[in-house]
Amino acid sequence: MSDKPTTIKEIAKLLDISVSTVSRALNDHSSIGLITKMRVKKMAKELNYEPNQRAIQFLQGKSNTIGVILPELAESFFSAAISGIEDIAYQRNYTVLLAQSHDDADREKLLIEKMKMQRVDGLLISVSKTTNTYEHFEAFKKSNIPIVFFDRIPPVKNIHFVASNLESGTFEAVNFLLKKGHRTIGMINGPTNLVASTERKNGYIKAMTSHRLKFDPSLMVNCDLTEAGTIESMDNFLNHKRKPTAIVTFNDYVALFAIRYARSLNIQINKEIDFVSYANLPLINYMDFTPIASVEQFPYKQGKKAADILLDLINKPKSDSDTEPAYYNVVVESELIISKDK
Template structure:
């Protein structure tokens, strides 16, 4: 049994040719004859020779690895995004190094540091719900590791990102409910530090004003996205002095908690109180209670576009000036289930 991995030097010695000739033959260089190429490749196969990837990476100054950090892979939204990411990286012969922050800022920081140490070429990140400072991302910039954010975007300037237009999606959701005759519509929003939550509220306010309905700040309640926080926020909206007849909810997962609580209070779902959500996750169609409609955010496409953007940044020549920032904003679309 061989104790060591065969090397180019061993192949060269056995065939009595130079190391450079072996290297060129293995890479089908035009300067090497067919006979020599065949001999080299045949012996390499017999010896189970495998290229030294570390040496190749060092020579090319690339590891062909992309780091991905997201909150929860268990969520259908991020699973779909990963599918988009992997489809693009596979075609371009890159490997994905995946990490989950589980919405823990300290873990997010640790993942950034570990991926930096592993010398990833670039990173795709969807920030945790609690991320409020961004020094760990600045560290990547200083290390010349390009980053593209997707879905959950930090509130900073000069970043590359792919996101969905939550303002237009929310306006569609509110308009849908207004057309159903609802006039007291609550907004069960997520953490205030998330940029997408700000957009949701902006779309909510714009839709009300556009339809000559006064904005009532007390009808906007935030949740930390935990089951307990979701129920607490739902309880607050349902106990509002003005009788809420419809609620626009942060996403389908939060909507499930909200509808479950409402059902426990003997409230008829989508009759006494109507629910509209975000994400349009496939499993909602199989639930006993589901929102009347949900805003499609195209997670697969977000992952796909973010990866393409990152690869484009990586492919730029060193002397070629990169733009201040790349950004892609996808149009969201309200999908009506029953209405």
């Protein structure tokens, strides 16, 4: 016996019928009689025939694969998001091709090219924190391969995206601190190129002005989200003439870095300085000193919704219309989760 897979041609030759008849019989085409279908399927079973999925996908113009590019899978936030994506992909019979940019823009660009070479039907991506140009997404657009951005979305028009409402989440977080009596509130924000950083800034300003307090730009610093960057931001605040009594950090990881550094300086956490963060990740339950509140961004829900939109776009009938396509812009409401012991 040969190890070479059985082909439709071999079945056709053994049964002395055409290749097209074999193909139609295997696919239960109405033009093929019952007896012929039974003969073909019996022979296919005896020869252990298996359909050539690559050939089928080529003919259909689909690979039934979606690409996903994340900044860091090690982060609980993105692990939860990929779980939501995979659950939807599994339900709709799609395979997920996963890659990590490790928050590097050049790596992200290379991965975009590789995803296209792998002939993915569509792409889900959360952009890296160092991405500040977006031309590399144009290759997908020109090839009519849909892209849905989620969580970290680029500041460009006419895109499909799913993201958390961070402006309202920040308003809630700062308002919570103001109600606790804080008036000098610092913010360790993210890189300026991220839409999420702008939303945090806007929410902060709205909360302060709603309490008739003047916005002090020196109490907001942009950080690269690393531990070293967080320490630099903390030093900025600790040496500030208006030393903050509360600090809002870009996410729970930045909160961890900031709290650990403050403790090394013998600062009493949530007594001398209160901390509020974002993401409400499981890791905060294992910290000796936790933020007093964290903004829940629902990553699993974001991932599910983004995957659903992408698969709808992939399977949407192609239109000959020249009208501008509608873009999915889905905003998931955030929620401030207050620590139980606060």
